[in-house]
Amino acid sequence: MKKLVRTPWVQSALAWLASAYLGATLATMRWRFEDRRIVDAMVASGEGMIACFWHGRITLAVVCRRVLKTKPRRVMISASPDGEFIAKTVGRLSFPSIRGSSTLDDRSPRRSLRVSMAAIRFLEDGGCVAITPDGPRGPPQVMPAGPVTLAKVRGTPVLLFGLAAKPALTLKSWDASKIPLPFGRGCVVFDGPLSISRDADEAEVEAARAQWEQRLNAAQARAEALLAA
DSSP, X not given: OHHHHTSHHXXXXXXHHHHHHHXXXXXXXXXXXXXXXXXXXXXXXXXXXXXXXXXXXHXXXXXXXXXXXXXXXXXXXXXXXXXXXXHXXXXXXXXXXXXXXXXXXXXXXXXXXXXXXXXXXXXXXXXEEEEOTTTTTOOTTOOOSHHHHHHHHHTOOEEEEEEEEEEEEEOSSTTOOEEEEEEEEEEEEEEEEEOOOXXXXXXXXXXXXHHHHHHHHHHHHHHHHHHHO
């Protein structure tokens, strides 16, 4: 069954269904954007930016096209077969992909270099690169050093997105993915911009990694708390 699901024509059909469902569902929801001025200022500046949100909220992140407006954007998605389905789905929802792991996997250095260079060029042109730091393998809601390293190369500002929806289905997947249900409520909490010096040493990178992880988890928790209130 898994082999059948991963065939190109089946993935394309499923991606069409998934994108149609998400597009329609997100449009029926009432959304609250907390601290939106942060993103509005970045979009208006024309500067490149990195957006980070947890892998389990990727279905909700599509709504951020409302605040990104016409800003060019790409989302980093793994080159795995499962990543192919996600790339096709979000591509239909105005989020083209850069294929490769956001962890900048050291087991495939050449692939990681190609991916990071593609992301850097896009950032230099003023685009937004969206990253799910804990994808594609987890552990969930743990920040690796990869996004920090990417931000360090050109001193690119980083924004954190906490995303929540109610009601939503929680899948039995490693990242406990959320699938929003129609006519519900949604909340996005923004935090940033964060930055790291291009001259940062290893200790400073690790300190930033730990801080960004804590702040992204805090933004996620706040988004969920606002919906529960």
